[in-house]
Amino acid sequence: MYIAPVTACFLTPAAVLLESASIMHNTTIVYGPSFYLTMVTNALCALALNIVVFKVIKGQSALTLNVAGVVKDWLLIGLSYALYHSPVTAIQLWGYGLAFLGVGWYNQQKRA
Secondary structure, eight states: OOHHHHHHHHHHHHHHHHHHHHHHTOTTOOOSHHHHHHHHHHHHHHHHHHHHHHHHHHHSOHHHHHHHHHHHHHHHHHHHHHHHOOOOOHHHHHHHHHHHHHHHHHHHHHHO
C-alpha cells in the first residue's frame, strides 16, 4: 500500500527512458484493440493478485502466504513434469521433499 506508489514513481522514468524506443520501433507488436485489451486484462489480474495477497496477510499471516507459495511451486513442478516432461533432478526432489516436510510440520504446529 505504501511501497507500490513509490516504486512506480522511481521505475516509470527509467522504463520510459530505457524501454520506450525499443517498444515503439518493434514491428512485431500490433497496437490494436486486442493489444490494449490484453494490457488492461493483465493489469487487472495483477491488481486482483495484490488485493488477494493483502487480504491473506491481513487475515492469516505472511507465513501462511509463504506456505501457499511452496504448494504452488509443487503444483507447477508436477504439472511441468507431467505435461512437458521437464527434467527433475534428485537434488530438486530432495529440496522439495524437505519443503514438503516443512509444510507438514507447519500444519501440525498450527493445529496444536
